[in-house]
Amino acid sequence: MPLLDRNGSRDDRWTRSDGAAIGNIPAALVPWEALTEALAAQTPDQEIGVILPNSVPFAELAPFLARLALVAIAFPAYSDGRGFSLARQVRRAGFQGEVRANGPLIADQFAYALSSGFDTIELPEASAARQPVPQWLHARESFSATYQRGYDGAERNILDRRKAARAASGIAAE
Template sequence: MSTIVWNREGVVEDDRWATVEGESAFVSMDEALELAATGGREIGVLVEPADDPARLKPILDRLAIIALDFPAFNDGRAFSHAALLRDRLGYGGEIRGVGDVLLDQVPFMLRVGIDSVETAHEPTARRLTEMRLPGVDLHYQPAALKAEPTNTYSWRRRAAV
């Protein structure tokens, strides 16, 4: 199976931002800042784990999509980047997780405000194609995704449907 792009509705066909034959349509943060200053085309930016997404604040309204890189399963900095973009910077456009995206991460990506994922990991792509996400019923922290308190502990939350 090749690389797929997935969102809550399922696999996205003919996505203009999808990686094709190893080539990405996203530009670096520095390139995005330059392109926004000159005007022109829609911009899709790739935010690497060491980047500071707050640098994008002046041009957030010019960005069509922000891709957050997950270079390894154990590197969670992109989760923090997504929360920063949604909660503090108020970005309302599409945020996509790219890179080493595995199935177990997807529910947590959705909770922090990531809208879509791109993955080449065959078991993950197969399960996403089948719309079979792992279940995570209770959460212990607030997030971009709405949640409702349970009838037990005040800090325990259930995802709102």
Template sequence: MTVVTPTGEVPNDYVRIESADDLTTVQGPLLAPLALAGAAVEARRNDRLGLSVANDTKVDAIAPFFDAIDLIAVEFPSFSDGRGLSLAKRLRRAGFAGRLRASGPLIADQFAEALACGFDEIQLPETMAARQPVAQWLAAKDIVTEHYQSGYGADRSILQKRLAARKG
């Protein structure tokens, strides 16, 4: 699995677990499914904890764990399913300040969209990463430099820039 951030590829330091048994056997940072969130927090491990959530999860089901986790991986079943983008937007609005990861077979052309909706990084299956090297992701991210929509991404929208220019 390859993890792409706006500055390039980073190592994936979270190990995905599937059952409660893994909480004691697996070392290092864990990525647990939401169903195991309670047990994972209970286990009071000293390592970092991430939660993997389906893209139709309600924010209310995740929010109670915000303080105990430092990563949420929103699962994208396919690149053409945009639900994860709205979930990211809602998670940020609800105050989640940790790492937000889009996980699944996304394409480089979606990098800018994912970042604008609040994601920090993309975790790709190896087959996708092999076809679309990180350089393509970085290039695709910057090809359209401005956006019209206010409230997306760190920089100002075209509408806000026009306003600022008028005010001089």
């Protein structure tokens, strides 16, 4: 499955494991159901990532964050936005690893995914064929401002810009 980051296509260094049998895999990506066993089998030089259904409450994931290098949040459909909220919760908890959206998102959601805390998007082949990488990059640039605060360091959100403009002009905030 193609993998995108904010600059376009990139190689995936993660190897999927169907269960907790992670062996000598340097960067193992395991399903949520196998996470506890995979962490128990983890070697000191091994990184573990988890494929998380977007229906899992953040409180269930939180105890594992310190031991994870990747949280891949599954999107069963582009219209199911629970993954965006989950990504924000993961970032607000201080997670510094990679946060990946996994599923049939559409290019129009790229800027929002990045500002919600996602680093990468893994697309099904059919989605990537329908909307190639240049279309994703164009969509990312189409939005110059957002309503939510992002994690990319850029202050593009409308509310912060409005507040800064008022402060610069000497108008009191309401």
